[in-house]
Amino acid sequence: MSASETPESQPQQEQTTHFGFKQVDKNQKVNMVKDVFQSVAAKYDIMNDLMSLGIHRLWKRYTIDCSGVRAGHKVLDLAGGTGDLTAKFSRIVGESGQVILADINDAMLKVGRDKLRDKGIVGNVEYVQANAEELPFPDNTFDIITIAFGLRNVTDKDKALASMYRVLKPGGRLLVLEFSKPSNEILNKVYDTYSFHLLPKIGQLVANDADSYQYLAESIRMHPEQEVLKGMMENVGFEQTTYHNLTGGIVALHRGFKF
Amino acid sequence: MPLPQLVTSGIELALNKVLLLDPDSQGRLRKLSGRSLQVKVNELPWPLMFSFSSQIDVRIASQDPQDTIADCLIELNLETLPKLKDSSQLTQLIQQKKLNLIGDIYVAQTFSSLMKDLDIDWEEQLAKYTGDVVAHQTFSSTKTLFKKAKFNLEQTAEKLAENLRQPNSVSITQNEMILFSEDVNDLRSHTERLAARIARLEQTAQIKAEQNQTKGSAK
Numbered sequence: 246m247s248a249s250e251t252p253e254s255q256p257q258q259e260q261t262t263h264f265g266f267k268q269v270d271k272n273q274k275v276n277m278v279k280d281v282f283q284s285v286a287a288k289y290d291i292m293n294d295l296m297s298l299g300i301h302r303l304w305k306r307y308t309i310d311c312s313g314v315r316a317g318h319k320v321l322d323l324a325g326g327t328g329d330l331t332a333k334f335s336r337i338v339g340e341s342g343q344v345i346l347a348d349i350n351d352a353m354l355k356v357g358r359d360k361l362r363d364k365g366i367v368g369n370v371e372y373v374q375a376n377a378e379e380l381p382f383p384d385n386t387f388d389i390i391t392i393a394f395g396l397r398n399v400t401d402k403d404k405a406l407a408s409m410y411r412v413l414k415p416g417g418r419l420l421v422l423e424f425s426k427p428s429n430e431i432l433n434k435v436y437d438t439y440s441f442h443l444l445p446k447i448g449q450l451v452a453n454d455a456d457s458y459q460y461l462a463e464s465i466r467m468h469p470e471q472e473v474l475k476g477m478m479e480n481v482g483f484e485q486t487t488y489h490n491l492t493g494g495i496v497a498l499h500r501g502f503k504f
Numbered sequence: 505m506p507l508p509q510l511v512t513s514g515i516e517l518a519l520n521k522v523l524l525l526d527p528d529s530q531g532r533l534r535k536l537s538g539r540s541l542q543v544k545v546n547e548l549p550w551p552l553m554f555s556f557s558s559q560i561d562v563r564i565a566s567q568d569p570q571d572t573i574a575d576c577l578i579e580l581n582l583e584t585l586p587k588l589k590d591s592s593q594l595t596q597l598i599q600q601k602k603l604n605l606i607g608d609i610y611v612a613q614t615f616s617s618l619m620k621d622l623d624i625d626w627e628e629q630l631a632k633y634t635g636d637v638v639a640h641q642t643f644s645s646t647k648t649l650f651k652k653a654k655f656n657l658e659q660t661a662e663k664l665a666e667n668l669r670q671p672n673s674v675s676i677t678q679n680e681m682i683l684f685s686e687d688v689n690d691l692r693s694h695t696e697r698l699a700a701r702i703a704r705l706e707q708t709a710q711i712k713a714e715q716n717q718t719k720g721s722a723k
């Protein structure tokens with residue numbers, strides 16, 4: 246489905262949500278997001294490197310550095326996609342720990358599973374197809390939850406954050422790595438030009454899929470900015486919630502604890 | 505750009521590359537599997553955490569006291585760092601108060617013998633790049649190199665952007681795209697290599713400075 250297909254019957258205002266800049270039926274967004282990642286899965290890693298000039302690897306490293314992960318921990322890499330964070334977590338938590346790579350999209354999970362197997366990462370990693378809004382895990386399960394570049398794709402973010410809070414152990418922490426709002430106006434403009442003009446075209450050339458990357462750019466703009474997301478985390482119960490801007494606020498890492 | 509993470513990624517890359525070159529290292533690494541070592545070099549702004557598995561993962565150790573649960577924690581000055589290569593010296597260094605160690609000394613000893621067996625001669629590594637030039641000069645040339653790589657990349661990106669702005673542009677060929685992504689890859693590995701090099705340079709510069717100092721004071 247392309248992003249331009251909107252539902253025929255006009256939905257009630259409260260039942261709609263944004264898909265990029267478009268208003269769509271809430272029930273449809275899940276499927277539309279699914280289609281986006283279904284179509285980018287195979288080229289996802291190379292596109293990531295290209296679009297961020299490789300810097301996404303450093304943002305992810307920073308996330309791991311702030312996670313406090315150690316041997317024996319149980320980690321949920323939510324919306325984990327092709328498993329960059331999972332790979333590192335898996336080596337650090339070791340045999341006594343466990344990492345669950347969860348994603349709503351089976352195509353992304355499959356690319357992730359194949360990649361990690363090739364890297365020799367087996368044993369302590371489990372793959373689960375799940376929606377962040379309704380996590381299929383018991384209460385108080387995880388020491389750490391990460392969601393990297395995933396939250397902005399989720400339809401009901403409050404519901405998803407509450408679900409993460411529920412499955413986190415007391416003392417555990419959530420790390421949300423996500424595109425955010427650059428703190429500097431000039432950077433903001435340059436970045437806008439980059440994401441709305443260059444990005445969809447790179448997407449067209451490399452992945453033959455301009456629509457998906459247009460969606461990516463739009464979804465970044467629609468994502469709640471730093472302070473708003475912090476408030477949303479606090480609303481569902483997270484404490485000691487803080488955020489740290491990376492690369493001038495193009496990306497921010499939010500961290501919150503459950504006590 | 506998150507600089508500390510650039511440095512750890514450089515160190516990690518360098519360490520694991522050497523490990524790959526040594527066929528016996530996997531066996532030795534296995535002894536440490538699942539363990540972790542935190543190293544605080546007093547001259548560096550952040551403590552480093554080494555986690556061992558089939559490879560070595562290097563990250564910035566959290567400064568939060570509730571997080572710092574490594575199996576072994578060592579604290580030392582840069583000048584002591586090269587002496588770690590000799591694991592038999594560890595206890596002596598502790599007695600001389602040159603090394604602070606908390607936790608399982610076995611981890612530090614095994615790591616130290618692993619490093620010795622790998623025989624990374626940091627001085628020699630450095631000389632490869634610098635000859636006998638003072639570290640300071642090398643620092644600036646490294647920076648120029650980095651700037652140049654970045655400039656090249658920016659130019660390519662600019663050209664690409666320019667082309668894309670043309671209406672009816674069919675001007676970007678698959679080839680140009682491939683070149684661009686190769687540039688990106690080059691820049692990335694460049695940055696990683698540079699980070700490793702800078703880490704090494706800092707280390708040697710410090711050691712040299714210390715040596716000069718002790719020489720000076722011995723006179």
Ligand SMILES: C[S@@+](CC[C@H](N)C(=O)[O-])C[C@H]1O[C@@H](n2cnc3c(N)ncnc32)[C@H](O)[C@@H]1O
Nearest residue numbers: 282324325326349350353376377393394395398
């Ligand atoms: C941009 S990718 C990020 C992948 C990976 N975390 C990374 O940083 O490279 C976003 C991922 O979120 C997943 N996703 C989107 N909506 C989701 C939902 N409601 N629940 C779980 N995963 C979701 C997508 O399938 C996709 O794999």
